[in-house]
Amino acid sequence: MAERLSAEARKQALGGIPDWGEISGRDAIGKTFVFKDFNEAFGFMTRAALVAEKLDHHPEWRNVYKTVEVVLSTHDAGGVTALDIELARAMNAIAA
Ligand SMILES: C[C@H](O)[C@H](O)[C@H]1CNC2=NC(N)=NC(=O)C2=N1
Structure with missing residues (x-):
């Protein structure tokens, strides 16, 4: 872990x-x-979801129209691990 x-x-x-x-x-x-807009926001979520599945590491997130609020933590470890950093980097790359 x-x-x-x-x-x-x-x-x-x-x-x-x-x-x-x-x-x-x-x-x-x-x-x-x-x-x-919503299309861009949901496109981001779709792509990020595929990365999350691949990493077996999943975000807490909330979408309202064109805004996506993301919180990352490793529940099994009770805090932030390298997996959260990796997913955060991937999300920035997807949104870029
Ligand atoms: C069984 C499964 O591998 C684990 O429950 C994974 C799934 N995705 C996860 N995602 C996050 N963010 N934290 C975890 O501890 C976690 N654990």
Whole structure:
């Protein structure tokens, strides 16, 4: 199982992934993506879902029209692991 990152390692990793930040009150990272319209937002979710399945690592997310709020945490580990960082990077690449 993936290990929780230390606060220091998490902070350093976040520095390399634009617009992702710490979620207050829990060991998780998050980003709010805003797209042009629902079609773009749902296209992003569809592509991200395929990556999530492949990694066997799944997001907590909420979509309202063109906005997708994403929270990533490794439930089995009770916090942020390298898997969350990998999925966050992949999501940024998909949205780029
Ligand atoms: C059995 C299965 O591999 C696990 O439950 C996986 C699935 N996806 C997961 N996703 C996330 N975000 N955290 C997990 O701990 C997790 N565990």
